[in-house]
Amino acid sequence: MKIDTPARPRPRGRPREFDELKALDQAMLVFWRLGYEGASVADLTGAMGITAPSLYAAFGSKEGLYRRVLERYQTGPGAYTWTALTEEPTARGAIERVLRESARVFTRRKHPHGCMISTAVLRCAEAHQPVADLVASLRTSAVELFRERIARGIEAGELPPGTDASAMARYHGAILQGMSVQAQDGASEAELLGLVDVAMRAWGGGAGRPRAR
Amino acid sequence: MKIDTPARPRPRGRPREFDELKALDQAMLVFWRLGYEGASVADLTGAMGITAPSLYAAFGSKEGLYRRVLERYQTGPGAYTWTALTEEPTARGAIERVLRESARVFTRRKHPHGCMISTAVLRCAEAHQPVADLVASLRTSAVELFRERIARGIEAGELPPGTDASAMARYHGAILQGMSVQAQDGASEAELLGLVDVAMRAWGGGAGRPRAR
DNA sequence: CGATTTCAATAGTGAGCGTTATGAAAATCG
DNA sequence: CGATTTTCATAACGCTCACTATTGAAATCG
Numbered sequence: 287m288k289i290d291t292p293a294r295p296r297p298r299g300r301p302r303e304f305d306e307l308k309a310l311d312q313a314m315l316v317f318w319r320l321g322y323e324g325a326s327v328a329d330l331t332g333a334m335g336i337t338a339p340s341l342y343a344a345f346g347s348k349e350g351l352y353r354r355v356l357e358r359y360q361t362g363p364g365a366y367t368w369t370a371l372t373e374e375p376t377a378r379g380a381i382e383r384v385l386r387e388s389a390r391v392f393t394r395r396k397h398p399h400g401c402m403i404s405t406a407v408l409r410c411a412e413a414h415q416p417v418a419d420l421v422a423s424l425r426t427s428a429v430e431l432f433r434e435r436i437a438r439g440i441e442a443g444e445l446p447p448g449t450d451a452s453a454m455a456r457y458h459g460a461i462l463q464g465m466s467v468q469a470q471d472g473a474s475e476a477e478l479l480g481l482v483d484v485a486m487r488a489w490g491g492g493a494g495r496p497r498a499r
Numbered sequence: 500m501k502i503d504t505p506a507r508p509r510p511r512g513r514p515r516e517f518d519e520l521k522a523l524d525q526a527m528l529v530f531w532r533l534g535y536e537g538a539s540v541a542d543l544t545g546a547m548g549i550t551a552p553s554l555y556a557a558f559g560s561k562e563g564l565y566r567r568v569l570e571r572y573q574t575g576p577g578a579y580t581w582t583a584l585t586e587e588p589t590a591r592g593a594i595e596r597v598l599r600e601s602a603r604v605f606t607r608r609k610h611p612h613g614c615m616i617s618t619a620v621l622r623c624a625e626a627h628q629p630v631a632d633l634v635a636s637l638r639t640s641a642v643e644l645f646r647e648r649i650a651r652g653i654e655a656g657e658l659p660p661g662t663d664a665s666a667m668a669r670y671h672g673a674i675l676q677g678m679s680v681q682a683q684d685g686a687s688e689a690e691l692l693g694l695v696d697v698a699m700r701a702w703g704g705g706a707g708r709p710r711a712r
Numbered sequence: 713c714g715a716t717t718t719c720a721a722t723a724g725t726g727a728g729c730g731t732t733a734t735g736a737a738a739a740t741c742g
Numbered sequence: 743c744g745a746t747t748t749t750c751a752t753a754a755c756g757c758t759c760a761c762t763a764t765t766g767a768a769a770t771c772g
Binding site for chain 1: 534538611617621623666685701703
């Protein structure tokens with residue numbers, strides 16, 4: 287038997303001519319580079335290779351498209367954060383890995399520098415406040431992930447029982463957000479890694495992992 | 500003798516009906532809250548209490564007004580940074596004071612939270628790139644101020660001779676920028692101060708100044 | 713096949729953007 | 743006083759914004 291897409295019979299009418307995921311990836315690059323307010327629908331449709339009516343039929347609105355892009359960012363370019371936090375055996379190792387991988391990812395040339403969420407929609411017109419609130423909640427969620435990982439590290443005895451997990455989480459969140467700002471301002475991977483070296487001193491006990499300097 | 504404005508004879512035509520500095524302060528609050536792109540000329544003229552032609556006669560353009568506002572921010576609400584860096588006797592004390600004062604200033608209720616420059620115009624439409632470049636240069640200048648202060652601290656023997664002043668400066672710049680993001684996202688002064696406590700551990704040697712916890 | 717359904721392209725919609733032309737009002741100068 | 747200069751207020755400028763009505767093309771269904 288020949289089944290090209292299992293449980294997915296060809297839909298009724300004229301088939302869509304563009305790949306929704308590829309279009310989302312192109313839209314992501316535009317939003318990433320220009321920001322939510324700075325990206326016009328014309329910019330988006332141009333990069334996505336579709337017309338405005340197609341965009342609105344598929345995503346509802348510019349805001350709807352942005353929300354879809356944010357979801358895709360989290361499971362795509364931004365997924366390394368969640369991966370590092372769950373894979374590494376210690377809290378310190380997990381967070382250090384997030385920071386060091388961020389130094390590399392934030393300065394890649396295949397996409398705009400910096401994190402798409404850390405430095406997105408900070409100030410905006412009142413009409414776009416719902417979008418700003420959403421992005422802000424994504425940032426606070428990331429800090430909360432840090433806090434949970436550190437709290438588990440405390441329970442595991444990696445850190446002194448009196449450690450302030452919230453303060454530690456906000457601290458590393460700030461480092462990440464600051465790295466994103468500086469990556470956008472032109473900092474290199476090496477410069478960001480040097481910053482991380484300093485940042486990890488807050489964990490005490492000398493250098494985190496021995497690195498050639 | 501009676502001289503109201505010394506060396507400033509009443510100018511020729513109809514006198515201006517608004518105070519330029521007060522208008523700048525009102526414009527500052529609008530740009531601070533909504534960002535450069537998010538603030539419309541209508542928002543600005545409304546807050547400044549003047550009409551659009553008056554704005555253009557006095558400041559040239561929206562961009563010109565923004566540049567004037569940035570200058571005024573640096574000598575006004577943002578001046579504490581320069582003050583702390585020059586007044587404090589040690590590099591560590593100077594930078595710690597910048598961070599602690601920032602925690603307070605970033606959460607004041609008399610103006611929008613966060614720093615007006617640290618988190619301004621990060622992404623924007625290509626038409627506004629000159630503005631983005633200007634603000635980015637202000638950020639890198641701030642980091643450079645940190646670097647110079649730390650370098651002087653090294654020369655003074657406060658820090659080991661091998662200390663990487665650039666990395667230390669970028670680190671504290673990132674802390675400041677991250678604090679600005681979190682202040683905008685709703686962090687309290689106490690939360691930011693807890694963050695600073697952690698950040699200052701990078702200087703080694705236990706707690707910076709003994710604080711009640 | 714004809715009927716139906718969905719998509720794509722053209723061509724626009726009203727609203728808001730930053731900006732400015734116009735003319736009256738308010739000051740100084742001679 | 744009249745002439746000049748500058749500012750103020752009204753009203754609009756052209757343009758771009760996000761968004762959509764319309765129409766025809768391309769697929770499946772019966």
